[in-house]
Amino acid sequence: xxxxxxxxxxxxxxxxxxxxxxxxxxxxxxxxxxxxxxxxxxxxxxxxxxxxxxxxxxxxxxxxxxxxxxxxxxxxxxxxxxxxxxxxxxxxxxxxxxxxxxxxxxxxxxxxxxxxxxxxxxxxxxxxxxxxxxxxxxxxxxxxxxxxxxxxxxxxxxxxxxxxxxxxxxxxxxxxxxxxxxxxxxxxxxxxxxxxxxxxxxxxxxxxxxxxxxxxxxxxxxxxxxxxxxxxxxxxxxxxxxxxxxxxxxxxxxxxxxxxxxxxxxxxxxxxxxxx
Numbered sequence: 348x349x350x351x352x353x354x355x356x357x358x359x360x361x362x363x364x365x366x367x368x369x370x371x372x373x374x375x376x377x378x379x380x381x382x383x384x385x386x387x388x389x390x391x392x393x394x395x396x397x398x399x400x401x402x403x404x405x406x407x408x409x410x411x412x413x414x415x416x417x418x419x420x421x422x423x424x425x426x427x428x429x430x431x432x433x434x435x436x437x438x439x440x441x442x443x444x445x446x447x448x449x450x451x452x453x454x455x456x457x458x459x460x461x462x463x464x465x466x467x468x469x470x471x472x473x474x475x476x477x478x479x480x481x482x483x484x485x486x487x488x489x490x491x492x493x494x495x496x497x498x499x500x501x502x503x504x505x506x507x508x509x510x511x512x513x514x515x516x517x518x519x520x521x522x523x524x525x526x527x528x529x530x531x532x533x534x535x536x537x538x539x540x541x542x543x544x545x546x547x548x549x550x551x552x553x554x555x556x557x558x559x560x561x562x563x564x565x566x567x568x569x570x571x572x573x574x575x576x577x578x579x580x581x582x583x584x585x586x587x588x589x590x591x592x593x594x595x596x597x598x599x600x601x602x603x604x605x606x607x608x609x610x611x612x613x614x615x616x617x618x619x620x621x622x623x
Contacts (some may be wrong), residue, residue: 349553354535359464365532365540367457367558372465372534373599373606376560378469379416380597380608383460386410387471388523390615392475400432403456404443404575411460419459419537421467426581431457431470438525438566438583438591450476453486455593459537469609470580470595482590488520489567489592494562496545497598500605503554506543507551513565514546525566526589527574527583533597534560549609555600560608564595 354366368376386407393406408429411418418429426442433441433455436450441455448454457470472486496513514524530543541553545565570589577584585591598607 348617349396349541350408351556354403359535361391361536363540365553365556365559366534366536367394367556368534368560368599369558372560376467376534376597376599377418377458377465379465380469381467382411382462382608383458383467383477383558383597383609383610384415385468385601386458386460387398387469388525389458390456390473391594394448394454394456394475394522397447397449397475398447399405400434400441400443401445402429403432404428407456407458412600414460414462416460416462419461419468419470420457423537429458429551431455433457433582433591433593435590436585438568438584438585439528439593440581442581448475449483449540451478451617453482453590454592457595458486458591464535466537466597467609468537468564468595468597470564470593482606484520485522485567485569485592488517488522489565490558490594493563496565497596497605497607500563500598500600502555502557502600502602503591504555505550505552506541506555507547508549508555510544510547510552511549513563517565517567521571522572523568524573525568526571528564528566528597530562530564532559532561539542547615557600557602559600560597562595564593566591566593 452475530538573586
């Protein structure tokens with residue numbers, strides 16, 4: 348049984364209930380969402396061949412610190428970095444390290460900042476120098492999958508409507524949708540109810556109600572959907588070593604649709620790419 352609760356009447360911990368937020372909460376989410384989006388905008392000029400993922404992580408920490416925002420990833424369940432950097436066949440949760448990026452790579456940078464208790468969670472793909480057409484196509488399909496999922500968000504729709512829109516499009520483009528990870532409620536809590544699956548059937552799952560806040564973050568593979576977790580306990584990779592991509596936004600259900608809190612102010616969310 349799905350339970351909805353006014354966020355002011357619920358403890359700030361996971362309860363399985365779906366929190367309903369108000370305009371006061373939206374103001375906080377707009378502020379932190381903008382910081383997260385601006386961080387990813389700034390990385391457009393940093394993610395180049397030769398840069399290390401640790402340098403990206405250092406930048407993310409400093410960017411937040413300059414704005415009194417803390418990285419939610421840091422020390423979360425033992426995670427020791429400020430963001431996730433997932434390269435090529437890494438699906439998600441890639442750990443920053445002193446490893447250089449190379450021309451032709453594609454990398455996802457996933458950041459979540461906290462300010463005044465509010466969490467802004469977003470990620471996007473970056474081409475590292477010229478990339479192959481297959482890589483570019485995967486970025487295009489993945490970004491479009493996210494936007495089709497967002498287009499399904501409105502009061503009275505269901506979580507299944509979001510997943511169905513993503514799955515229908517991605518599979519029509521001969522790509523696959525990762526099943527092992529999903530979007531999630533967010534706001535005062537980093538990972539909250541409900542789970543937002545990126546596959547499914549229309550009309551299934553919890554109903555979307557005005558005031559809900561959650562992420563949509565499809566992971567799309569060029570090959571099969573299977574993934575495995577490496578021995579570090581975090582890094583998820585495609586089992587068939589095919590390329591994977593992900594884009595993510597944090598949004599709220601509004602009276603007539605949704606509001607995206609993590610849109611790029613510079614309109615660089617989908618980074619233009621060049622071919623090798």
